[in-house]
Amino acid sequence: MPTSVLMEELDAFTYREMIGRGAPVIVPVGATEQHGPHLPLQTDVLLAKAMSTRLAEAVDGVVAAPVVYGYKSQQRSGGGNHLAGTTSLDATTLIAIARTLTLEFARHGARQVVFLNGHFENYQFLYEGVELATTELKQRGEDVSAILLSYWDFV
Template sequence: MTSTPGTPAAAPAQPTRLAHLDAHTYRDWAAGEHSTVILPAGAFEQHGPHLPLGTDAILSSTIAEAVGSRIDAKVAEPLSYGYKSQQKSGGGDHLAGTVSLDAAALIAQARCILAGFLRQGVRNLVVLNGHYENYQFLYEAADLALADTGAGAGRADGSGPTVLLLSYWDYVSEDTLAAVYPEGFPGWDIEHGGVLETSLMLHLRPELVAMDRAVSHPPADLPRFDRLPVVSSRTPDTGCLSAPDGSSAEKGRLLYEQVAADLGADLAAELHLPR
């Protein structure tokens, strides 16, 4: 496409993913008043016979890109390995296909990445988590990264560097839950390999979902305590804590669009970003 004679051509749109940006463009962008980087965090974890091992990182990264495009933020490459899968939230670290980091390794990795962006002048960092077990270790990493870079004390007017931490499911609204689970939401504690993740993947990456391999079974019935070593028989044979019965790409589209819109609006308001 050519520009009208005498009219300067519009600058090409910058990519949302930082990995697709050159270093000099990144340097100039990071120095801006509103520079915001979203760091997705996932895991390498089994999600039953019908979903891929990278589900958590795929979902957090894809949602991060949708949010980034709304608020002119950039998206870093994801943390693709996460903290140890626990029996009551991910089936357990004993299951084939799950390869995890211990707490010290996850904290160290996230701390270095966050501190690196802060030292290079990035104004805001948003850690978008997609693996339940990661959360407190990402919190520790953010706190230490701020201290490492001298930003931990903050400023009274809130104008200093900022790190926000959230899990994408925190933004699933009650109305969306009612639409996705018309017979009643069973609870976040058993939503592993179930309707939410399966529907999102059917919408976003259907070529990676094998619904012909999905198994219908009752939800996991787990005690209120954690036991170590785990009693492996308490995890359903599929590795899923609930069945993906009723999953659909349409439900995934609803989840994806609602979460991206509400999260983008919340970040823009909290970080005073132009929209």
């Protein structure tokens, strides 16, 4: 059994073995944005990665490196770009990232991919990217399932 569930700490052979045993790949997705004077800019990333790690430990999964940028925050929703540090992606880019990561993990042999979202505004764009990828994989005859979770739905 590997000593870590974090892909960034695994060698290629251990990773391949875990995927071969059916380990789901869990992709934490957050945002780099202000949260006021009391929290770090990557709060969303840190929470998504922590939840992903706990999930991977419970289901013998692998945690991919987190997506650290997200869709722009809505003004006055706790986010927004009125304080320094908020760095956002546009919708097209986030959709492409979700699609590409799903296809790449499928290429590695993963049959289950989980995007664990930690930034509310990401949801629809992650969903679109995952749907594009799974449709493409299905057309190729590949049996890969991908789901999208937001950690606040189950805490």
